[in-house]
Amino acid sequence: MTDYGIDVSHWNPVNDWNAVRGNGITYCSFKLTEGTGYTDRTSGPRVPAARLAGVVPGGYHFARPGNADAQADHFASHLRQNNLHTNGSLAPMLDMEAAELRGTANDFVPRFIARLRAATGVHKVLVYANLDWFTHVLNPGKWADDGVLLWIARYNGNPGNPGWTHPKLALHQHTQTGTVPGIGGSVDRNATIGQFALSHLTINGGNAPAPQPVPPTPTPPTPPTDTEIYTVRAGDTLSAIAARYGTTVGALAALNGISNPNRIYAGQKIRIRGGTAGGQRYQVRSGDTLSGIAAKFGTTVAALASRNNIANPNRIQAGQWLTIP
Structure with a gap:
């Protein structure tokens, strides 16, 4: 059975946690910290309300370039302040999407995890990234031990089926424009994948299910004849690229698995069109x-x-x- 959840930050006004729970939402990851100095002050007061309504809360940290140990300590401090290091809470999540970390990500992740475990005593950790990062940047084989589970962002409108597989892939953020009663505006919606359930994602919850055989990767289809690739240049924005090609930011983000439309980098390949007809x-x-x-x-x-x-x-x-x- 698929378990559905959300992740929120100060951008997401939550007015009624009982309404959120009534929509089938069973867990929520709150943004707590970013880098070494930023704290999302909206999260602390909302955690007890979510828990009271029956929504399992957890915390996440947005990684920035810099000292991984110091960032882990900053995150650990706020996990403890909000009792999100305790049994039954959603496992802490490390958000890997800052473009400046692409070259050092596979050194940053294990160091951060080791320090976080030492500081909190929590062994289970979730690592979040989009499809581009999981296919071109991150190497889970280097650091995804028995306590690490993966969380992918790919906005394909098919909850729990991101189109990319890994034995430790447990969560799919399938939209960033979801609607949930009790929350104003759009919100990220997530779904568990395969045999994974909420119990596998909580601190001291069940062990991850045994890995299932991964089917052979099918030969990718020939791209449509109208496929066009654009290489991002310094100073480009996704909105400017969308305007130039007569499309929308949302369409480009969905087509390219971009979790944050405000963060693209020079040299990145952006598919402008093709591959979506009849598929989204x-x-x-x-x-x-x-x-x-x-x-x-x-x-x-x-x-x-x-x-x-x-x-x-x-x-x-x-x-x-x-x-x-």
């Missing part, structure tokens, strides 16, 4: 209309109805999956 999927939520979905993805009601064999565009239902043309 969206699950209808309560209150959705076909016209609203069409506007969100830059298409038309007629195109959506035709692609999904919808006879009456005024009748769609929550939970229904749509393929975006």
Whole structure:
């Protein structure tokens, strides 16, 4: 059974944790710290409220270039302050996405984990990154021991199925524009993967399930003829690239597995178009209309109805999956 959760920072106003829990959300990772000096002051007061509503809380640290030991100590201090180092809490998470860490990431991660374990006594640690990092930067074989689980960001609209596999891959952040009752605006939504469950993600919870055989990697399909790749230059922004090619920031981020549209780096390869036709999927939520979905993805009601064999565009239902043309 898939377990659903969220991760939040000061950008996400939470008004009603009981409503959040009522939406099937069972866990939440709160941003606590960043680098060696930043603390998200909104998280502390919200942790007890989440726990009281039955949402399992945990904390995460956004890694920056610099001293890994000092960052781990900073994070550990706030885990203890918020009782997020205790049994039953969601395991602490290390967020690896700062472009400046790409060249040293596989040295930073194990050092941070070792120091965090020494400072908190917590053995289980989650390591979060997007698809690009897991395929081109991070080497879990170097540092993912029996206490490390992986958390991937890939916004493909298919919860629990990120399209990338690893024996320790336990969580999938499948959207950054999710909606949850009790939370104002968009929020990151997450789902457990395969045999992993919430119990495997908590401190002193169950052991991770035995790794399943990984099927052979299929030969990648030939890219569509309209595929175009853009190499990011110094000073580029994703919004400027989107405007130049007549697309949207959301479409580029989804197509390229970019978790933070504000962070791209010179030399990065951005797919502008191609590979999405008939492939991106969206699950209808309560209150959705076909016209609203069409506007969100830059298409038309007629195109959506035709692609999904919808006879009456005024009748769609929550939970229904749509393929975006």
